[in-house]
Amino acid sequence: MKLLTHNMLTSKCLKGVLVGYPLKIEVQDLRICEVNCNLDFLIRVIPRIDYPVLYTAMETLGYANDLPSEKPEDYQTNEEFLKKLHHALFEIEIINGNLLCPETGRKFPINDGIPNMLLNEDET
Amino acid sequence: MDILKFGYVVPTVEETMSKIWKKYLLWFAHQHANFRKEEMNSIISMFKITLRLVFESTDHPFWIVELSSPDEAYLIASRSVLLRYCIELWARSTNIEVLHSDLKSYPKDEIELYLSTTFKVVVETFCKHYTQREKVEKIETFNYLPLKGSVNLKNPDTTLFYIEYYGIESNSIPEKPIELFFGRWIADGQRDTIQKLSLKSRKFIGNTSMDPQLSIIMANQARVKKGDMVLDPFVGTGSLLIIASIFGGYTFGTDIDFLMLHARTRPSRISQKIRDKDESIASNMEQYGVKSRFLDVLVSDFSRTLWRTDMQLDAIITDPPYGIREAVERVGTLKSNPFIEDDQIHYPSKVIYKLEHLFIDLLIFSVKHLRLNGRVVFWFPLFRGKYSEDQLPFHPCLTLVASSEQILSNYTSRRLLTYEKIKEPETDDPACTIGEANFRDQYFNMRKESRTVRRLRQSGERARQRMEWEMRKTTNGDKT
């Protein structure tokens, strides 16, 4: 799972959970894969990103140094920043681990890079 | 002259005057003809191209249009899968004498520009066979053209087309061609992409993998462009995401089927006993060279909220369950296998009950997450014969831009529906609705499962859940 996906994901599927965001991350295996960078897409995607959530996720994974804690004013033209952002959103993959609901602590396992957000019958 | 008016602006007189309009011949594949107009409308509105129709047809495999620049013809050809090729039309007639005299009066400087380089002439005779010798004789009748360059059959700078059209009735071919065309080849459409995406050579496929040609049509209907965010909420083996990524979209998907996303379902190739270890949607993306535009897939139930409320998408393309492939006949073949993977077989009682809701949920979801003018494209099953638009799902913030039928059996068909978001929701909007349940009941009654089939299905479901639990245990156990 990429951090771009994590940035959009909630645990609102759970009964009684209203916000369910952001999900906490527990990592067992990570993989870094180089991915072609598309600056146009990045610029388009920035307004759709919750930046503090992305930064916290990077902190959890131990990569706090790879991203500024705040989005620079000139983010649209700041190429160095855009490259870092690209790395954070697309190149870090959580292969195995868990996502945790911030309200209930319910664990959603990630296996082989694929999060399982299904609930058991008694949770619906 | 007709002007197509589908979701784009008709140019002002000044704009029209300042451009040089030329005629183009668009030759289509003789397949899915009732998707032709819809695909073309989507493509021209995506690229903001104004296309004037001179001749349009679903019966005949060609259209004649006017465009203000060959670049627009290239753009159309870069996307259309129903288009075979596009020709800059120099002459057209029903009579060979007239064709020649028209060609002789075509502006000389225009022709010379292309004929002073290397060239070749292609003769296409539709619905009638001619030998190579006869074709050469036909070419020779054009020897008045100022062909100054040299012939190059392999890699010419210019390809000229002479087309004789004998209609489409192969059992009553007329003596003389119905129509004749002469012109300069501009570009081929995307017929090759169908081959490229063939399921036969694709790493990971399933029983419900979407036909490549229809997938391409869907991505065109959704107007997927470079840098778009595209979601398939019923992703299966991800066929629809592949073409969306090829068109430059950033793609992701969800599916309720854990085993499907982990490629642990029974292989759908007869020749294959077990699935390869590296089968997955991600490896398909790698196979087609678009892994950098594939984001993720997640196991999740569409009827539950998963995403941030303000997540914004450019397009949604999907084939929800009950896309028809679960015809009753098919169920029998599953008897000997406890690991039945077909969603329709696994969750039917749940889904049949909720089917109306699924489509309503899909429209509400689309309105919530699509940007303005973003599109949702999906298949909708129907009982044939009594179709009217008010049977389709309706949402006040979406407008239906296309509904093309694909016939599946005497009784059933499915329609490819394309909706565009036209406004943000407001509190006093009318509700999202779906047409009369009647015809839908009929549709499902026709394929009610027998008792034994249901029992088999339920035991299959139990076996599956057990396996999933065991897998979950081992994957978690491994790590902790």
Ligand SMILES: C[S@@+](CC[C@H](N)C(=O)[O-])C[C@H]1O[C@@H](n2cnc3c(N)ncnc32)[C@H](O)[C@@H]1O
């Ligand atoms: C017709 S198939 C889609 C096939 C896909 N287009 C492909 O190319 O493989 C429908 C998919 O919907 C999934 N599905 C069924 N019910 C679902 C639900 N409630 N939420 C999410 N996915 C569901 C099924 O597992 C199945 O893979």
